[in-house]
Amino acid sequence: WGNDGHYIVCKIAQSRLNKAAEEIVEELLPKSAENDLGSVCSWADKIKFHYPWSRPLHYVNTPDVCNYQFERDCMDESGEQGRCVAGAVQNYTKQLLTVSSNDKSWNNLTEALLFYSHFMGDIHQPLHAGFASDKGGNTIDVHWYTRKQNLHHVWDDNIIETAQERFYNSNVDDMISAIQKNITTAWADQVQTWENCSYTDTTCANVYASEGIKAACNWAYKGVTEGSVLEDEYFLSRLPIVNLRLAQAGVRLAAILNHYFVK
Ligand code: ADE
Numbered sequence: 001w002g003n004d005g006h007y008i009v010c011k012i013a014q015s016r017l018n019k020a021a022e023e024i025v026e027e028l029l030p031k032s033a034e035n036d037l038g039s040v041c042s043w044a045d046k047i048k049f050h051y052p053w054s055r056p057l058h059y060v061n062t063p064d065v066c067n068y069q070f071e072r073d074c075m076d077e078s079g080e081q082g083r084c085v086a087g088a089v090q091n092y093t094k095q096l097l098t099v100s101s102n103d104k105s106w107n108n109l110t111e112a113l114l115f116y117s118h119f120m121g122d123i124h125q126p127l128h129a130g131f132a133s134d135k136g137g138n139t140i141d142v143h144w145y146t147r148k149q150n151l152h153h154v155w156d157d158n159i160i161e162t163a164q165e166r167f168y169n170s171n172v173d174d175m176i177s178a179i180q181k182n183i184t185t186a187w188a189d190q191v192q193t194w195e196n197c198s199y200t201d202t203t204c205a206n207v208y209a210s211e212g213i214k215a216a217c218n219w220a221y222k223g224v225t226e227g228s229v230l231e232d233e234y235f236l237s238r239l240p241i242v243n244l245r246l247a248q249a250g251v252r253l254a255a256i257l258n259h260y261f262v263k
């Protein structure tokens with residue numbers, strides 16, 4: 001996701017924290033964040049140059065198939081296992097688990113929280129679990145209405161940005177409120193099942209990535225070829241998927257922090 005997508009995920013998550021998790025998040029956040037997880041949710045994108053090792057941790061690619069397998073797909077370009085967004089989610093879940101334990105061997109839990117909050121967002125962006133041959137849609141040039149874009153960018157930014165302009169007076173907080181309202185109404189009976197896959201360190205990240213490649217095939221790539229013009233028909237049919245993935249990311253991030261951050 002771009003800046004707004006990550007901001008939405010972290011705002012939804014922070015609003016769902018219980019007392020203990022809320023306090024621990026406040027302690028771990030840098031002072032400059034002023035207790036707003038949303039304000040640092042894109043930190044992991046800003047430090048890609050400073051921490052080049054973190055680049056492959058934002059996504060996972062399949063060999064152009066609509067299913068995902070950790071052993072086959074989760075590696076970086078040099079083939080090192082676990083170096084993908086699903087491996088990163090597993091790794092940072094483990095680190096956060098130590099917050100409430102006596103094991104203080106992880107030296108920077110602030111960075112762990114910021115990486116984790118960011119990667120939980122990315123793993124829910126359908127094209128962050130995409131095809132290797134097109135780099136998750138990055139090499140597919142399309143038009144977003146009249147503007148030249150690539151398909152990956154449409155899903156990172158344009159759908160969210162157009163939704164804000166069209167439906168929310170260009171106000172991101174109104175879009176967040178609308179998604180939160182859906183969580184307590186239209187999606188209320190699903191929320192429990194989203195949360196159920198939050199607590200086990202290995203399987204859940206793989207579930208999120210599997211959901212992602214399925215959504216990429218069924219919605220993001222569907223009907224799109226090089227040069228496609230994407231406009232209202234695509235925007236209006238895909239926006240519900242974007243809203244759902246943002247909601248799932250926020251709900252699951254909160255569930256994990258609530259589960260592990262106990263006093
Ligand atoms: N670079 C290569 N594959 C990518 C993907 N699926 N998402 C984002 N960046 C990528």
Ligand code: ZN
Nearest residue numbers: 001128152156
């Ligand atoms: Zn992206």
Ligand code: ZN
Nearest residue numbers: 001045058122
């Ligand atoms: Zn990212």
